[in-house]
Amino acid sequence: MDEPQDLTETEILPQPGAHGFDGARERGRHEMHGPFVLPPGPQGFSFSLYQSTGAALMPGHRLELLDNGAVFDRMLEDIHAARESVHILVYIWRPCDVSDRIIEALVERSGAGVACRVVVDPVGSEELSGDKDFDQKVEKVLCEAGVEVHYYRLLAGKVMGRLLGRTHQKLVIIDGRIAYTGGFGFWKVWEGNGQSPEEWRDTSVRVEGPAAREMQLSFSRYWQESGGGLLPPSTFPEPALVGDSEACFVESSGKLGITDAERMVRMVIAAARERLWIANAYFSPPNEILEQLEEKCRQGVELRILGPGPIHDVKVIRASQRSTYERLLDAGARIYEYQPSMMHAKTMLVDDWLAVVGSTNMDSLSLNKLGEGSLVINDAEFVRKMERCWAKDLRVSKEISLENGGRTNPWRRLARRATQLVGHDR
Numbered sequence: 001m002d003e004p005q006d007l008t009e010t011e012i013l014p015q016p017g018a019h020g021f022d023g024a025r026e027r028g029r030h031e032m033h034g035p036f037v038l039p040p041g042p043q044g045f046s047f048s049l050y051q052s053t054g055a056a057l058m059p060g061h062r063l064e065l066l067d068n069g070a071v072f073d074r075m076l077e078d079i080h081a082a083r084e085s086v087h088i089l090v091y092i093w094r095p096c097d098v099s100d101r102i103i104e105a106l107v108e109r110s111g112a113g114v115a116c117r118v119v120v121d122p123v124g125s126e127e128l129s130g131d132k133d134f135d136q137k138v139e140k141v142l143c144e145a146g147v148e149v150h151y152y153r154l155l156a157g158k159v160m161g162r163l164l165g166r167t168h169q170k171l172v173i174i175d176g177r178i179a180y181t182g183g184f185g186f187w188k189v190w191e192g193n194g195q196s197p198e199e200w201r202d203t204s205v206r207v208e209g210p211a212a213r214e215m216q217l218s219f220s221r222y223w224q225e226s227g228g229g230l231l232p233p234s235t236f237p238e239p240a241l242v243g244d245s246e247a248c249f250v251e252s253s254g255k256l257g258i259t260d261a262e263r264m265v266r267m268v269i270a271a272a273r274e275r276l277w278i279a280n281a282y283f284s285p286p287n288e289i290l291e292q293l294e295e296k297c298r299q300g301v302e303l304r305i306l307g308p309g310p311i312h313d314v315k316v317i318r319a320s321q322r323s324t325y326e327r328l329l330d331a332g333a334r335i336y337e338y339q340p341s342m343m344h345a346k347t348m349l350v351d352d353w354l355a356v357v358g359s360t361n362m363d364s365l366s367l368n369k370l371g372e373g374s375l376v377i378n379d380a381e382f383v384r385k386m387e388r389c390w391a392k393d394l395r396v397s398k399e400i401s402l403e404n405g406g407r408t409n410p411w412r413r414l415a416r417r418a419t420q421l422v423g424h425d426r
Contacts, residue, residue, distance in 0.1 A: 036270040052263040055248040060241030061209030068194045071204040079105040089171040091124035092185030095137040107145040116147040150226035167371035179212040203345040205357040210239035214249040246378035254369040262367045275302040277349040282361040283307045284320040297331035309337035319415035325406040336397040
C-alpha cells in the first residue's frame, strides 16, 4: 500500500473535547472510545484500518455479490472446476440437499486428485445442533472418499470458556485463488430466496484477487489448530490482479480486550460521512458502538438499521436488538425489521464506495468471543448492487417508530444485559 500523504495525527485520533471523549476520561477511559475522525476517502480509511487491524485495502479484485441460495450454485461451479485444492471452514454443516450437493462435488474432486480439506465447528454442526448426523452422514462419506475432515475445538470435558470460544467463520477457498465468505451455512435454511419462513435471507460474496490469499491464511490457522498439518506451498499461489476493486479480509478471534472485529466495525462506522446502512442478524452492539452510531446521527449521517423481524432463531437476542431502538430512533436513525423470514445477513454500506460482507454479527458474543471474518470492499458498483438489494428488502420490511414497537421495556432491557454479559470480557 502506498503511504498516504498529509495524514496528520489529529486526523486519526479521538479529538479532545469531542462528544464523549472528556466523559470517557472521567469514567476511566474505556478502550477505543471515540469519536474517531478519519481522513476522507478510501486512502484515509485504508490507512486507519491498517493501523487498527493490520489489514489494508489492496487493488486487483473481482467481486460477485450473491444473495441467498445463489451462493451454492456459484460455489459448486468453482468446486467442480478445482485443480489443486478445496478448503472449507464452516460453523453449521448439517445433512440436507445443499450438504448432499457439496459432498458429491468434494467426493468427485477428491477422486480426481484434488486435495479437499474441511473444518467444522462441533457446536454448530454436531454437539448442540439437535442433529447428531454429521459424523455419519457427512464426515464418514467424505473421509471414505479421501477428504480430510477435522473438528474445531471439541467440547468433551471442557468448561464454559471453551463453549463460547468457537469459530463462526464461513470460508470456502478454491485453488487459493477464489474465495467465498458471508453468512451461509450448509443447511436447509440457506436454500431458496429468503422469502418464506423456512428460507433465511442472507448475503455472501465471491472474491478473486489478493484477499483470497488472506482468506486462505485464515483457513490454514484454523486447520492447524484443528489437527491438520501445514498446507503445501501450492495452496498459496502468487495473487493475480484480476479486477478493479479494492478489498481486504479482516479476521478476528476472541481475546481479552478489543478484537479486530470490533476495531473493523469502529473504523467502518467512522468512515461514514453521508450514509451508513447496517443489515445484521444479531444487532445488539456494545455501548461504545451504540454511542458511536448516535454520534453519526448527530453529525447528519443517514443511519439505517435492518434486522430480523418476528421470525428469529434466538428470541432473547431479538429482544436485546429491540432494546437499542429507542436510543437510535431518538438520535434520528431509521430502523426496519425484515418480515418474510429470518434476516441473517451481516453487511455494512457506507456512502457510495465502502461495503462489508462477512460472518461478523454486531453483538458482544461475535465481537468479543467468536472467530469471525469479513471482506471490506472499496467498489462503487458493488455498493450500488447492495443498494438495490436494500431496496428489495425494504419492500418486505416494516419500519419501526417509537409508537410502533420502538420503545424499550423491562424484558428488552433484561435481554440486553444478558447478551452483553455473555460477550463481556473487559
